[in-house]
Amino acid sequence: MPDSPCFVRIIVSTSILLAAILGCVTADDQRVAAPDAEAQDAALTTIRDVFKEEYAAAKTSEERLALAKRLIDTARDTENDPAACYVLLRVARDICLAAHDVGTATTAVRGMAARFDVSGIELELEVLTKILTSNLALDARKALLPQMDALYEKALSDEEYTHAEEVAVLAAATATRLCF
Numbered sequence: 589m590p591d592s593p594c595f596v597r598i599i600v601s602t603s604i605l606l607a608a609i610l611g612c613v614t615a616d617d618q619r620v621a622a623p624d625a626e627a628q629d630a631a632l633t634t635i636r637d638v639f640k641e642e643y644a645a646a647k648t649s650e651e652r653l654a655l656a657k658r659l660i661d662t663a664r665d666t667e668n669d670p671a672a673c674y675v676l677l678r679v680a681r682d683i684c685l686a687a688h689d690v691g692t693a694t695t696a697v698r699g700m701a702a703r704f705d706v707s708g709i710e711l712e713l714e715v716l717t718k719i720l721t722s723n724l725a726l727d728a729r730k731a732l733l734p735q736m737d738a739l740y741e742k743a744l745s746d747e748e749y750t751h752a753e754e755v756a757v758l759a760a761a762t763a764t765r766l767c768f
Contacts, residue, residue: 623671631671
């Protein structure tokens with residue numbers, strides 16, 4: 589039953605409803621524009637300096653993922669510096685992708701989409717595409733199919749048909765690779 593598409597859709601729908609109830613999704617779109625490249629570069633320099641010791645200490649995948657989670661937490665608390673918030677989430681995403689942690693990478697891009705005027709669907713699609721081009725075990729690839737299904741449904745409901753098609757193509761390629 590947990591592998592059935594109907595069960596997955598129920599879980600996804602419940603998750604979206606809970607997010608709305610908990611305030612993760614707001615009716616009023618108060619997102620701001622993504623910072624320009626210059627502001628991002630300046631923020632990255634500051635972040636590397638502030639987290640210099642943590643970067644140096646993060647040798648293992650677990651330590652790097654702990655750093656990524658700390659960056660996400662810091663971004664949540666960063667209200668008056670949009671560039672720093674954006675870059676903290678971007679760097680956390682990149683660390684997670686290198687460690688093949690799709691869940692935390694998705695958390696980071698959802699944070700970006702919640703605070704900035706960027707396409708969350710496009711960012712999640714980028715995460716899935718990047719992770720699937722890495723040397724990922726077949727079981728890990730299979731585990732991504734429900735996330736692709738949910739993203740496909742989200743793209744359709746948001747009438748982002750081009751992204752829905754891209755997700756469908758990615759899911760079909762992944763399923764094909766699992767079978768052969």
